[in-house]
Amino acid sequence: MSESADVAIVGYGPVGQLLAILLGQRGFRVHVFERWPEPYPLPRAVHFDHEVARILQSAGVMAPLAGHTEPAPIYEWRNAAGEVLLRFGRDTERSLSGWPESTMFCQPTLERILDERARALPSVSVERGFEVTALAETDGHAEVVADGADGARRRVRARWVVGCDGANSFVREQMGVAWHDLGFAFDWLVVDVVPAERRTWEPVNWQLCDPARPTTLVSGGPGRRRWEFMRLPHETLDELNDEATAWRLLAAWDVRPDNARLERHAVYTFRARWADVWRRGRLFVAGDAAHLMPPFAGQGMCSGLRDAANLAFKLDLVLAGRAREGVLDTYTSERLPHVRTTIDLSVALGRVICVPDPAEASARDRRMIAEARERKSPVSAELPPLGPGLLAAGAPSAGRLFVQDRVRRSGTTGLFDDVVGRGFVLVSPHGDPAAALDAPLAAFFESVGGICAHVGPDGPIADLDDAYARWFAAHGVAVVLQRPDGYVFGAAPRLDEAGSLVAALREQL
Numbered sequence: 435m436s437e438s439a440d441v442a443i444v445g446y447g448p449v450g451q452l453l454a455i456l457l458g459q460r461g462f463r464v465h466v467f468e469r470w471p472e473p474y475p476l477p478r479a480v481h482f483d484h485e486v487a488r489i490l491q492s493a494g495v496m497a498p499l500a501g502h503t504e505p506a507p508i509y510e511w512r513n514a515a516g517e518v519l520l521r522f523g524r525d526t527e528r529s530l531s532g533w534p535e536s537t538m539f540c541q542p543t544l545e546r547i548l549d550e551r552a553r554a555l556p557s558v559s560v561e562r563g564f565e566v567t568a569l570a571e572t573d574g575h576a577e578v579v580a581d582g583a584d585g586a587r588r589r590v591r592a593r594w595v596v597g598c599d600g601a602n603s604f605v606r607e608q609m610g611v612a613w614h615d616l617g618f619a620f621d622w623l624v625v626d627v628v629p630a631e632r633r634t635w636e637p638v639n640w641q642l643c644d645p646a647r648p649t650t651l652v653s654g655g656p657g658r659r660r661w662e663f664m665r666l667p668h669e670t671l672d673e674l675n676d677e678a679t680a681w682r683l684l685a686a687w688d689v690r691p692d693n694a695r696l697e698r699h700a701v702y703t704f705r706a707r708w709a710d711v712w713r714r715g716r717l718f719v720a721g722d723a724a725h726l727m728p729p730f731a732g733q734g735m736c737s738g739l740r741d742a743a744n745l746a747f748k749l750d751l752v753l754a755g756r757a758r759e760g761v762l763d764t765y766t767s768e769r770l771p772h773v774r775t776t777i778d779l780s781v782a783l784g785r786v787i788c789v790p791d792p793a794e795a796s797a798r799d800r801r802m803i804a805e806a807r808e809r810k811s812p813v814s815a816e817l818p819p820l821g822p823g824l825l826a827a828g829a830p831s832a833g834r835l836f837v838q839d840r841v842r843r844s845g846t847t848g849l850f851d852d853v854v855g856r857g858f859v860l861v862s863p864h865g866d867p868a869a870a871l872d873a874p875l876a877a878f879f880e881s882v883g884g885i886c887a888h889v890g891p892d893g894p895i896a897d898l899d900d901a902y903a904r905w906f907a908a909h910g911v912a913v914v915l916q917r918p919d920g921y922v923f924g925a926a927p928r929l930d931e932a933g934s935l936v937a938a939l940r941e942q943l
């Protein structure tokens with residue numbers, strides 16, 4: 435059977451699912467192949483950040499997810515004596531993106547909700563039980579061949595192919611790109627537990643940096659707890675990857691078969707790897723296919739979902755004929771430096787906890803406690819701006835994440851993206867940015883679906899919690915051109931410079 439699609443996606447983990455939704459919502463024909471007939475049931479991600487919440491909002495899944503998540507703003511790292519080595523987060527309800535800084539959830543639940551959303555889109559088709567085994571590029575298309583278990587074979591012709599096919603990516607292999615490895619590798623037993631009774635866990639999320647058994651203790655979403663236990667040098671993988679071992683290690687936390695259900699357990703080797711090129715011709719990689727990191731910053735899936743948001747709006751522009759194909763190269767140049775920082779952060783955190791040697795651990799404790807006293811954080815959790823790409827080079831705030839917060843327009847109250855809209859948005863608290871665009875620029879801006887938003891006391895859009903007023907004051911600018919993925923394309927100190935931002939966008943596209 436041969437079909438055609440705008441985009442073929444290989445792999446239907448969270449990254450492939452989100453990409454299918456973001457493209458399907460824009461009306462593009464998306465064909466997904468997933469090797470396994472059933473969803474992957476094992477424990478993995480439990481945390482996403484505020485930016486990812488905004489991305490999931492754009493995919494229409496934050497509402498159905500609501501009963502399955504809980505915020506957890508503080509994340510502590512303690513030594514065996516209970517002293518705090520590191521502390522991340524602030525006890526605030528909302529963040530830059532209008533959602534909690536940190537949200538805890540269960541990955542199989544998120545995948546179920548993403549799947550329901552993707553399948554509800556008429557232009558998305560998902561074929562489970564088909565493994566992609568060959569890729570070829572011909573006359574402006576790529577051909578994808580997928581084989582089913584019963585000998586069935588599918589062929590799809592697509593303009594673009596995105597490998598969201600995980601750590602051992604077939605698509606990455608076909609692209610022939612370098613796969614770098616930082617050499618970080620530790621084995622951990624990961625256990626998801628459903629306690630029979632409600633218990634208060636204080637702190638909710640923390641790491642026990644005890645050389646006798648480095649341990650992660652975090653929420654796994656409402657009603658669930660996650661433990662991760664590092665393999666000690668004298669243990670074998672088989673000893674660790676055993677249900678009896680899981681119960682033995684959980685007993686130290688008063689978790690037993692009579693007061694809890696062990697939902698699943700698995701041993702993972704945490705690694706730090708990345709591909710140095712994410713597009714070659716008609717092929718792309720995204721998510722774990724493009725990068726791997728240890729889970730200590732809770733950023734592996736988050737990074738993949740950022741990839742999908744970045745790539746989706748660029749594929750939209752190119753497929754709709756509104757941008758040249760070269761724009762697609764900015765996917766790697768923007769995302770790779772961002773991901774490299776996230777990998778380095780995850781490894782730096784890993785080097786704090788993955789210490790089974792008591793002498794090394796006690797030297798670490800002394801150093802980190804002294805640094806905490808001097809208020810020096812040895813590890814910064816700040817994520818950087820995007821690398822160079824589809825940005826107004828040199829403009830203030832270009833490549834930084836922009837604010838989203840509560841607004842009201844014509845009696846409708848909600849988060850900005852839901853009330854005002856998504857896409858390229860010119861935002862100013864000082865007046866209507868549309869007034870700064872001449873007729874050709876206004877026509878161009880309209881052709882890319884641009885939106886002008888005057889948010890403030892005198893504007894049609896009320897800034898309900900002064901979040902926009904604060905952001906603009908803190909950054910010393912009067913107008914921002916926001917991209918569809920929520921990042922700042924560029925900003926300017928005067929409202930009448932809005933035209934130069936739109937002109938720079940026209941030039942780049």
Ligand SMILES: Cc1cc2nc3c(=O)[nH]c(=O)nc-3n(C[C@H](O)[C@H](O)[C@H](O)COP(=O)(O)OP(=O)(O)OC[C@H]3O[C@@H](n4cnc5c(N)ncnc54)[C@H](O)[C@@H]3O)c2cc1C
Pocket residue numbers: 444445446447448449450467468469470474477478479480481482541564565566567598599600601603604624702720721722723729731732733734735736737738
């Ligand atoms: C213990 C643990 C804890 C974690 N905690 C966090 C966390 O708190 N926060 C966070 O952000 N991240 C976390 N992560 C990372 C996160 O789980 C992954 O980054 C995420 O699942 C990657 O999603 P993906 O869609 O890129 O890849 P995957 O989920 O691996 O999906 C890839 C899919 O592609 C399919 N596939 C592969 N090859 C083919 C082929 N040839 N044809 C068809 N289909 C194919 C596979 O079957 C699979 O379904 C954690 C990971 C682990 C292991």
